[in-house]
Amino acid sequence: MLLCLSSNHRNASLDILESLSEVAPAATTDLVSTNDFVAGAVVVATCNRFEAYLDVEEPLTAATAITVCSLLESLSQRSGVSVDTLRASIAVHEGADAAAHLFAVTSGLESVVVGEAEISGQVSRALDQARAHGTTTRDLERLFQRATHTSRGIKNSTAIGGSGKSLVRLALELASSRVADWSTARVLVVGTGRYAVTTLNALRTKGALDLRVFSPSGRDAAFALKHGLTPSEDFDVDVIVTCTASAVLGVEPFSAVSKCLVLDLGLPRNVDPAVGQLDGVDLLDLETISLHAPLEELSAHADARDLVRTAACEFAAESQAEPAIVALRTHHFALLESEIARAKARGAGEETISALRHLGGVLLHGPSVRAREFAADGRAAEFDAALAALYNIPVKRSAGVTAATARPHIA
Numbered sequence: 001m002l003l004c005l006s007s008n009h010r011n012a013s014l015d016i017l018e019s020l021s022e023v024a025p026a027a028t029t030d031l032v033s034t035n036d037f038v039a040g041a042v043v044v045a046t047c048n049r050f051e052a053y054l055d056v057e058e059p060l061t062a063a064t065a066i067t068v069c070s071l072l073e074s075l076s077q078r079s080g081v082s083v084d085t086l087r088a089s090i091a092v093h094e095g096a097d098a099a100a101h102l103f104a105v106t107s108g109l110e111s112v113v114v115g116e117a118e119i120s121g122q123v124s125r126a127l128d129q130a131r132a133h134g135t136t137t138r139d140l141e142r143l144f145q146r147a148t149h150t151s152r153g154i155k156n157s158t159a160i161g162g163s164g165k166s167l168v169r170l171a172l173e174l175a176s177s178r179v180a181d182w183s184t185a186r187v188l189v190v191g192t193g194r195y196a197v198t199t200l201n202a203l204r205t206k207g208a209l210d211l212r213v214f215s216p217s218g219r220d221a222a223f224a225l226k227h228g229l230t231p232s233e234d235f236d237v238d239v240i241v242t243c244t245a246s247a248v249l250g251v252e253p254f255s256a257v258s259k260c261l262v263l264d265l266g267l268p269r270n271v272d273p274a275v276g277q278l279d280g281v282d283l284l285d286l287e288t289i290s291l292h293a294p295l296e297e298l299s300a301h302a303d304a305r306d307l308v309r310t311a312a313c314e315f316a317a318e319s320q321a322e323p324a325i326v327a328l329r330t331h332h333f334a335l336l337e338s339e340i341a342r343a344k345a346r347g348a349g350e351e352t353i354s355a356l357r358h359l360g361g362v363l364l365h366g367p368s369v370r371a372r373e374f375a376a377d378g379r380a381a382e383f384d385a386a387l388a389a390l391y392n393i394p395v396k397r398s399a400g401v402t403a404a405t406a407r408p409h410i411a
Helices: 014-034 063-079 083-089 096-106 118-133 138-157 160-176 194-206 220-227 273-277 286-292 296-345 350-376 380-391
Strands: 002-008 038-046 049-056 091-094 186-190 210-214 239-242 260-264 281-285
Touching: 002 014, 002 063, 002 096, 002 138, 014 038, 014 049, 014 063, 014 083, 038 118, 038 138, 049 063, 049 096, 049 138, 063 083, 091 096, 096 118, 096 138, 096 296, 118 138, 138 296, 160 194, 160 260, 160 281, 160 286, 186 194, 194 210, 194 220, 210 220, 273 281, 281 286, 296 350, 296 380, 350 380
Parallel strands: 186 210, 186 239, 239 260, 260 281
Antiparallel strands: 002 049, 002 091, 038 049
8 A cells, every 4th residue: 555644835834844854764764664564665855845655565454544653753753843743734645646646746736836847856866765775665666657757748748847937927917017117116025935036036037126025934034145135024015926835924914005916926825815805905816817817837737637637547557457467477477487398398499489478478468458447447356356267366455455546536
């Protein structure tokens, strides 16, 4: 059973994410060596994301729950964060849903800047590190290799890679009809992450000079020094651009605003819609942007999600079909090797042996394809029964694995 524990900008504070990124690799590696249920693990740990992918053997129906509790306790001991806080900050994905989540993460669909390219490299390096530590398994190798393949396919067939930059550009284009002169406008950027850097560059391209920054997490001073800005908590400016993952702003910070255009570039939203009802405040969010000026990039996210869904279903079907295919291949090649040995004893040459092996592969291809088709339709048990009826081949499946796990749920 594949299991994923995920903490990111959507469900955890930056402080917790930083703590997890520091202790997660060691804690998860220890879990593999000390927990009888965990066969392998791969950890993706960055400054704003913690993902632990585990290959869990299930001799007990409670193996998954025990594994989650063990990892939370280990993370808590190493980070100093309480187990209850970690439990509230970590989402758990099982089976096919774990695969779907990794495919979405690797494709940049779960990033602060949707479509970012860096995450795919981070995922690949995480697999390399797991290999170096000897914590991968065959199932985890298949999972991560398919994730890389899916990410590459999405990059080549959709415009998702440029969607973050395009949204910023489009938002500023719409705002330009309400900003007479960007060079004299007082602009406050809320956020200090990679999305904020993209926004800052776009603002400077527009000609904005009076640029300030505010960070709900208190990182504005360092960010301002690095990018030549002025740290500020004053929201009484001409334009506010929000692009943060750490907070949702309510009406209170805007209460002293006299006249201001607010561009909410957050996904999910950074600004309470009620802010748009305040006198003097004009709120422009991503929903408004998509309605007033649709671009190809704005549909790229939906297109990419469809590709992730397809890839996850195919991976789940392959996983469900694999026990039957392995059983069939084991039976088939045992017979084949026996016949090859007989042929060699009768003086058969390499050309004959090669032809026999080729024929064996051809004969296996059709049933293997059918096994995946049956699994994709939720009929893996029927294929297992056919093997038993036709060839008396038993199919060994892990406890708790059923055809239902072949259907991932993707947001």
